[in-house]
Amino acid sequence: MPVKSAFGVQIERRAPTKLYPFTRFFRGFEKVPIVRELFGARTAQVLRSQKVEFFSARFGYMGTSDVDGHLLISTNHLARSPIRTVYLDIVHELCHVKQFRQGRPLFYPKLSYVDAPSEIEAYRFTVQEGQRIGMSSRQLMDYLKVEWISPAEHRRLAKHCGLVAKTSTAKPHRKRIRK
Ligand SMILES: [Zn+2]
Helix, strand or coil, X not given: CCEEEECCEEEECCCCCCCEEHXXXXXXXXXXXXHHHHHHHHHHHHHHHCEEEEECCCCCCEEECCCCCCEEEXXXXXXXXXXXXXXXXXXXXXXXXXXXXXXXXXCCCCCCHHHCXXXXXXXXXXXXXXHHCCCCHHHHHHHHCCCCCCHHHHHHHHHHCCCCCCCCCCCCCCCECCC
């Protein structure tokens, strides 16, 4: 481990990351048709090899590492958010996992979050699944209302996803993290 000495202290600069198998915490996703659309016949195999890292922080929700494609999930979000939100967020992140596996970029620093091709694809995909499980346009609009986008961006994201509905006054409920 490279140790850096400075200011009279030593700091180990390489910290371990604890990764767990995705399927230890999330089971049955290999049977979800839309997830099978992502990975085809290899779905079960992909999910078995998928890794997940949990972090404990009051803020933050989910993300996909653009370094090695593992998922990052807030323990607080996992434990406390509505189960439907957690489910859709996992579907969303699995879409990013697919993008990562195809060598496509997950982040587009020069674009607004809502205009990033990776996000548009993942949100469209998630909205499709939301409709399949019976969510109304309004519920989906709420789902798209993430904390760090403006009302105009929210409308744009909805439009990208083919959604037209009145926005509710619900508070934005989550945001994604990047790593
Ligand atoms: Zn995303």
